[in-house]
Amino acid sequence: MKHVVLSCALAATVFSSLHAQRHKPVNPAPAKDTTHLPPVPAPRQGPKPYKDVVTAKAVTHKGLFTVHQVDDKWYFELPDSMFNRDIMAITRYSKTPGGGGVYGGELVNQQTIEWEKGPANTVFMRVITLVNMADSTSSIYKAVTNSNLNPIAAAFDIKAVSADSAGVVIDVTDFFKGDNQAVSLSPNAKRRLNVSALSSDRSYIDYIHTYPINTEVKTVKTFSATASAGFSLFGPSQPPLPAASAIGAITMELNTSFILLPKQPMQRRFADARVGFFADDYTVYGDDQQKVQNQVFIVRWRLEPKPEDVARWEKGELVEPQKPIVYYIDPATPKQWRKYLVQGVNDWQQAFEKAGFKNAVMAKEWPDSAGMSTEDARFSMIRYFASDIENAYGPNVHDPRSGEIIESHIGWYHNVMKLVHDWYMIQAAAVDPAARKMKFDDELMGQLIRFVSSHEIGHTLGLRHNWGSSSTIPVEMLRNKAWLDVHGHTPSIMDYARFNYVAQPEDHIPQADLFPHIGEYDRWAIQWGYTSTHTATPEADRKIVNRWIVDSLAANPRLWFGAETHPTDARSQNEDLGDDAMKASAYGIKNLQRILAQLPVWTSEEADTYTNLKDMYTQLTGQFSRYMGHVLKNVGGINETPKSVEQGGNVYEPTPKAKQKEAVAFLNKQLFETPFWLLDKNVLNKFSNPADAERVAAIQTNTLKGLLSAARINSMLTGSERFGVAQTYTAAEMLDDAKKGVWSELSSKKPVEMYRRNLQKAYIAALVELAKTDADNSDFVIVLGRSGAAGSNTNAASSDASSLARAQLAALRTEINAAMPGFTDKMTRYHLQDIADRIKKALDPSH
Template sequence: MHTACFVRDWLLEMNNWIAKVVICGLLLWSCIFGTNSAFASQISSFEGQQFEVAIADSFASSENRIIERKEASRRYREITRDGRKLDGLFTLYQYKDTGEAYLEVKPEQLNKNYLATVTLESGIGESGIYSGLPLQDFLFYFQRVNNTLQFVVRNVKFRTEINAPEERSLKRSFTDSVLGAAEIAGSDPYTKSLLIDLGDLLMRDFPGLTGLLKSSLQADYHLEEHRSYFSDINSFPLNVEIDSVYGFSSKEGADLVTVPDSRALSLSVHYSFSQLPENNGYIPRLADDRVGYFITAFQDFSRNRGDDLFVRYINRWHLEASKPELPLSAPKKPIVFWIENAIPLEYRSAIKEGILMWNEAFKIAGFENAIEVKQMSDDADWQPADVRYNTVRWFNSLDAGFARGPTRVNPLTGEILDADIIVDASMVRSLENEYRALVKGSSTALVEKFDPTTKHSCLADNDVCYGAESSFQAKMGTLALSLLTDTIPDSEQMHKYVHEYLRYLIAHEVGHTLGLRHNFHGSTMLAPEELNNVEITHSLGLTGSVMDYLPVNIAPAGVEQGDYFPTRIGPYDKWAIVYGYKQVANDVEEITPLQEKAFLEQIAAASPEPELSYATDEDIWDVNPLANAWDMSGDVLQYSQSQLDNARIMWTRLDERYPLKGDSYSNLRVLFNRVFNYYGRNANLLVQYIAGQSFGRHHAGEKTQWAFIPMSKQKQQQALTNLQNYVFSENAFNFSPELLNQLAPSRWQHWGNAIPISRLDYPIHARIFNLQSNVLHSLLDGERLSRLLDIELKTVPENALTIPELFDTLQQGIWSEVLTGSKPQQISSIRRSLQREHLNILLHMVLRTVNVPEDASTIAWHQLNQLQAAINASLKHQNLNMYTLAHLEQTSARITQALNAQLQTR
């Protein structure tokens, strides 16, 4: 019999007063020697007969705890003895035969911050589930609660000084997030280390894949634990790397073509748990809204400022000069990018050049060879998702067509710790296929996609970058190589073109990994006539920043072609890197972020210089026509007109040269559509001049005008004239019957190449109408009309384009057949469709079924009355064909009906 049991039984047989004496003695023992406090409090809370029960329960509880500790110790010895031990940041024990894995947490590792990064290592190649996709990254700590170890995500959004009184209220006000918990499987009685089954933590859909699959695939998938396992586990001094394979099933599956059976699929996820850098000399750098960096922001409740509680640090790498006394020094630790061994050999040189392009900027910031490039060997024993390596990765998909440059950042300081650029192979492969189709007359049908209103892609997500629009622009360049020159490009020319495109694409993504955001003002640096002058573009740059979304630079007709894409970073890029990375000269060992502020202000004060103009994602919502995606030059009016002319030339050349002998007619349809899309994109650039305003992120007192400067009335009128000539006029679209009758669709019907269910023949009326309708609705959008009204108060009257002037210009152009004052003309089918849509917009304004300013509604009423009078006059003539006669009669009747309905409503 155990000693505890004997003492318990003996005490129960004693008289009550003896029990009291014993209990008092036990309490005294507990106070002096610090024994179990719960036991002490339990004893002191009972009297009389309750003491007997309390003593019995306490000794039973103590006995259970002793047994539990012995069992935990036994399990610890058993697990650590039989498992394969992996020493490192966290010690791991792995069982190859069962697939089990255990993680050991030492006492000093409890409640300590670590960084977790989660990457989708293998995907399915479609519908948003792609290899290399970053899933999560966050700060976490392990916390013991009873017999479990909780995995807790640290709340870093709210902070205060350590041990400040405000710290107590913050803990009560804002909670951390317990992302998972695992029962303690064993413990060391000497070191107090704890063991948990890693499967209890990570094999319960820790990364949230079930929700991702449901939102991306629109199907209910469930995690199958018996199909899930750890494929590889490694532990290093500063990080732990874990690969998990998750099996999912769905009774009905999803509409997928890349997997053999969509009812079951497997996804591999890579985890990196790493130690945060501590006391490494990194100084967080304060952000400035004039310089475009991703930021780490938090509210500091210890700051005694009422205007702004936020502290904002830029995200940047920790670069230190090895010889800070010199104006130019190599860094103590350079930024190293590894080119993944899965990247085709022929593309590696372009990728390397795109990465190293940024060393020019770092040299100005005081660093020699700040960035290095290394090649991942074919037999490398590490994975690209390993947090220790910054990589450029290559993945394949059916429908992705994008590149991304995400980073992993210390959420406490903004220090960038890891970066992995991913590029979909189809972005480059499609150009090679395009070349084969155009030059060799391949019968392989090109992929047909069209959306004439698309102006940019994925701007809302900072991690998602170049996508389908980038591939589209690159393909337009290959088409220009074939159609705007006198010779069909050879393989050497195409290789040079692809090299130039990929180099620029990588330079853009590397810019993101250095902390830089998009700059959609970067493309405005050069005048249109300078864009193809290589003496300028090779010395200054093609654009102010490679962080813009740049279209392919296609020279206007009669101009010798220059660079299709930038060959070097721009002035803004260099200036931004100086702001982020130039070190402050100081005589003290450690400088604070606030002490850097005056130094940084001197750099940021240069922002009014034209080549340093900056506008990012949230600045480009149809307000500033010079801050836009997929535009080029400081005069977008002239640029877009030249590209509209180029598109018309390409249509003519397609009519003359294609299809090539032996080629499929479906290729011609794809190329025709591509030019049409290009035409629509450039037409939409003109729309933004109407009610347009330039916007600068300048500060008061700088050598600038106001924050907003309205576009001149002259430029707005010129934009309207160009839209009338290239979009709305009778002669805007002239295609030969021969060309239209050759636009056949692809006849390949199989997975990944479905035949469109729309019309078999080419819907030319629908294509033209969609473009015209989109432009017209954008011009007469309620928000744009409201801005026109506002601008009348923001500028002198003679410089303001008014709503009546906009309405009259559009109506005079769209209804010219009945408003010219001369003999009425026959109205073509294309014009009739446009006129009906214009009529519909005005009717909705009058009937107030759309949200427009009241002034716009009254002007629409006036325009309808004028239009009806002109139509009624035209109807008196007898030489109108039936199409025109019926069209005008119905229009007049609809106006009458609408005006009567308005009067009745009032």
């Protein structure tokens, strides 16, 4: 009552004051212009009756989310049971603008989201960023949750309460029509395509379909786009899009799949560096810890027996899984290649039998069933892209809580066929007549497709590249038919050990043994990753699977895994074969020489203007360059063999001294002595202008720079200190051996031909750079990983590398001056005098 009296009194006072002012002569205030002010938002209204929102006009479909369409409005009806559940939101391109380097079916975004009831009749969509975790029963759980708040990606008014009062209805129209990052392009994708604002008048929802465990949303979005090159982390990534140049906009179709994740995550299996699986991780906190634990766990499919087969499965009998891994072949795939893609998938069935499951993985052609969509993330696909990219890739989408793979869409670019053609011709044509033409027969191309299919499927099963696998095979066994019939030329199809380039024509190796196949490492890795230990916790599981690794590697060294991330280990290389790069490369060079001699004939096609010859010569010199790289990695190499404490021996050991010394001798003989066989004038004069950059000279120079780099020499200096000079090839020995090879004319007195003169100048430039004593003389290596960039400075000026380089230069200048009178060739004398002057200036810049 007091409030009412006070209010009345206040009103009376104000009225009296205003009444008194009427008698004062005042100028009236100008009227306020409200034309450009934003409209005042209408007051928020609470939920309406269900029938007023989901009207009789509604078209309703029930599924993961019940979806209602009322005229041009779309509503989700969310049951209370759906709140606070983990849901994957997977967004893919459905259709894309031409020239963008992205294709319908490719992943553009993925998030884990959850619905949450907010205050004032709202529903929030949160994006879950899983970084840290704690058991909800522990005391530290509250501290973890206080420091890991998930962002709210969107807020929705509750339009109505469900008819049964067990859920709510929200309007999702504007959310999906708009540019909301959780279900649209990521910032990186926008930068790559150089797009900016969404044009809402040219964007709309095409459809929303819902199914028992997923809901699919197809949208059409138009963005403003600039007609200039897009950018990525490393700079310009692609030319401007034709549509952007034409009208300043691009239109694309996106499909977002919402998939409900299991309420109870699959039990994790901890990753191990001795078996090559992709992995995820998060930090775990617990009350009983004395240090924080970062748990890294492998990515794999959930394979479980049918309930009626559990007892048989636990006894070790083969059973079929409740839910097999099925890949569908994109209906856009040319028909003649489909069966080979299917075979590449089905080849993995043998591996899963080692893990206790039959018919665990298979491929099927896409059925013409109503209600199925190739964008539906319930279905794993091999998507076929009309693209000139020479590649294929095998990703997967997994539950970040456990590593359980949810689905995979393999990307298959049409022009991967050119890639495998060129590989096979250059690596196998010396021994396989079928490889000696520019268009292979369908059966050969089909088998090449099958091999690539198996490799990419391996990735989607969780397997990483095993670049060390082929190093476990003695080189001479690669020429042995009996060995190859049983073991193949590499134990793993996940290696980059393309084709058997070591085999010689006289070995009579059949075509099947030139191909990689799913091997003993692959079968073992699947067995390790997918066999159940029937334990209750990941910690108990780890003890058992560790024992599997220790026992298996002791019994069969061919099961060794060599990661892509061993930068100094010569055993872990891509595109190589065998346990000795020098022997394997020597055999490979013999075959390249045979192929080059026939290349003009094998590449000939009617009306071709030597484009084929140029392309294949480029491939051949590229293969030669790879051989040089394989050999070079031995010099200063450090072998890295991950071990657990149950295994004997060291993790780090130097590449054997004799092998390192042999590598430098090989480079001196095969490369630094000019490989004139590669400079066949009958070939080069058909397509190569002498004014163009010379490929052979570039290979020589780049390899020499790599040999004399500060990083390699500092590694050798440190290795000698760690392992002892008796066990290592020292940097001083390497520099002496390289000098003898590159400057052999000083003792032989042969004229120095042009390629050698250029190489010797490159040698001096590399040593002069190494000899600098300023702080800027360093190699800086960037290594990108999950946690960002790690830098490694190898500063020659602050190590013995610069001292060694200066000593080498001084000794070389003395040798040049002593040898110069013995040369009569003018260009050789001019060259040597120039070199002597360069060295003098480098060692004493004041003169």
